[in-house]
Amino acid sequence: MTTERTTPLPDIEALSRNASLLVEEFGRAASRYMKPVTTPDALVVQPVEPPEEVKDVVRTLGSVAETWLADPKRTVEAQTRLSEAFITLWGSTWQRLQGENAPPVAQPEPKDNRFAHAEWSTNPIFDFIKQSYLITSRWAETMVDEAEGIDEHTRHKAQFYLRQISGALSPSNFVMTNPELIRHTLKENGANLVRGMKMLAEDIEAGQGQLRVRQTDPGAGFEVGVNVAVTPGEVVFRNDLMELIQYSPTTETVLKRPFLIVPPWINKFYILDLNPAKSLIAWMVSQGLTVFCISWVNPDARHADKDFESYMREGIETAIDAIGVATGESEVAAAGYCVGGTLLAVTLAMQAATGNKRIKSATFLTTQVDFTHAGDLKVFADEEQIRLIESRMQKRGYLEGTGMATAFNMLRPNDLIWSYVVNNYVKGQAPMAFDLLYWNADSTRMPAANHSFYLRNCYLDNTLAQGKMILGNVRLDLKKVKIPIFNLATKEDHIAPALSVFEGSSKFGGQVDYVLAGSGHIAGVVNPPAKPKYGFWTGGPATGRFEDWVAAATEHKGSWWPYWFQWLEHQAPARVPARVPGDGGLAAICPAPGTYVRMKA
Structure with missing residues (x-):
């Protein structure tokens, strides 16, 4: 005899109350985000110019797309590869929905902890979502790797930017596409989202209008000269x-x-x-x-x-x-x-x-x-981006500490950014107390x-x-x-x-x-x-x-x-x-x- 894990029914009253609180906390977070750019005489809303970093992402990935569009035959072949992978995945998922075994079309890397929860594999629907994401992101990586006619620096930037985008769009980051987060939210009747939104507002305020994702519990009691950096x-x-x-x-x-x-x-x-x-x-x-x-x-x-x-x-x-x-x-x-x-x-x-x-x-x-x-x-570190950094430094005489900290975190986005976003703002859990990450957040x-x-x-x-x-x-x-x-x-x-x-x-x-x-x-x-x-x-x-x-x-x-x-x-x-x-x-x-x-x- 087997037993199935069942998702607990939510408390409708508690869920409604937490939904109301979530809206309130979202309002606070939004106001703190807007505070640095709001002035008393700002009567007209001006269009927001995209940051130069975003423009560079668009330019870089656009140059990759142009190389493929210039060769329609290769483009069709690439699209066919993607279609064939999805057709195979549809067939595999249909077999599983009928109670049959079917080998996976795409598997996460052994060190990829985003899909560690059992239901990513045991539930055919979430397994389909996971494999769809892996197939698409790996296909996109191949498109960058095999793009012809671009210099290696542009290819390197495109690979890096694509990792940031695919990391952000992972189904593991969202409540409705992550089985673990669904169960967690229903179990807490949404209270986790309220706590998470509160922490989000606090982190925006700590970053003076920019999100500074906490990687360790700020109340953990670490203090330089007291319990870190204590050698006499x-x-x-x-x-x-x-x-x-x-x-x-x-x-x-x-x-x-x-x-x-x-x-x-x-x-x-x-x-x-x-x-x-x-x-x-x-x-x-x-x-x-x-x-x-x-x-x-x-x-x-x-x-x-x-x-x-x-x-x-x-x-x-x-x-x-x-x-x-x-x-x-x-x-x-x-x-x-x-x-x-x-x-x-x-x-x-x-x-x-x-x-x-x-x-x-x-x-x-x-x-x-x-x-x-x-x-x-x-x-x-190309000429254009260095000039951008220099123009920003010229205004204050220095580069803000968050600039380098963000760059280092982007080297491992799934581990150093999105795992904390999910833990803090979706699960509503304070990160562990860890002296190494306390040091990492103590930027210069x-x-x-x-x-x-x-x-x-x-x-x-x-x-x-x-x-x-x-x-x-x-x-x-x-x-x-x-x-x-x-x-x-x-x-x-x-x-x-x-x-x-x-x-x-x-x-x-x-x-x-x-x-x-x-x-x-x-x-x-x-x-x-x-x-x-x-x-x-x-x-x-x-x-x-x-x-x-x-x-x-x-x-x-x-x-x-x-x-x-x-x-x-x-x-x-x-x-x-x-x-x-x-x-x-x-x-x-x-x-x-x-x-x-x-x-x-």
């Missing part, structure tokens, strides 16, 4: 661009050579110090390193003219000066994460060109110096001069890899950089793809130890030895084809951190008594994590 230390130096933190030792002796961390300014540094169990900084200290870390200012209009050279000189170079005063050492080892690593590579090239070689070994964490294969972020701004230089010289023109970057009237050549380099990539990185990091290794003039870690841009880096989730691969110099290097590489279980520390210690193994922040040539200014990290965008 002191700010020992401060200028307009950065605070320099020196961390308190936990060992009796430390390596004589101090260690400087250069984090990205696109995010805040404490991704490397989320909590004691996952803190790379705390682990470094426990191994006997005198760790200094830059904490970049969250810039505003006053920093509009701070460019890449400013970040190099007032950031890295000034930090090395301060470390010398604090420790008496003139040489350091350094690590750069993401764009912080790109800045570190620029600094190494400048030091090689000028003879001021104070950085004696460098560690790059998911860092690009060659942007040929820079992944989907290149979608935002970018100074106009710095960000413009970065987009043009790295993503657009790739000048550093070609030996053509000019900074301070000096041409920079990475081939002159001869110091030992540890170059970490991660297998599933959407921001600094492993191939890009691999090919960047060949741009340096000295020995580069290329290591490939599991997972992505963050989880692959923050993988503590006490609870490692992923392994790593080593395989000697990064030469030849990337695929061949991976095929021949040796896999290691556990975290890459101990392997890296052995590499670092080998460069300069001498030890000295541990150094206490504030006891050297620099007085302590305030406890870590300092004040700049607390500045909100």
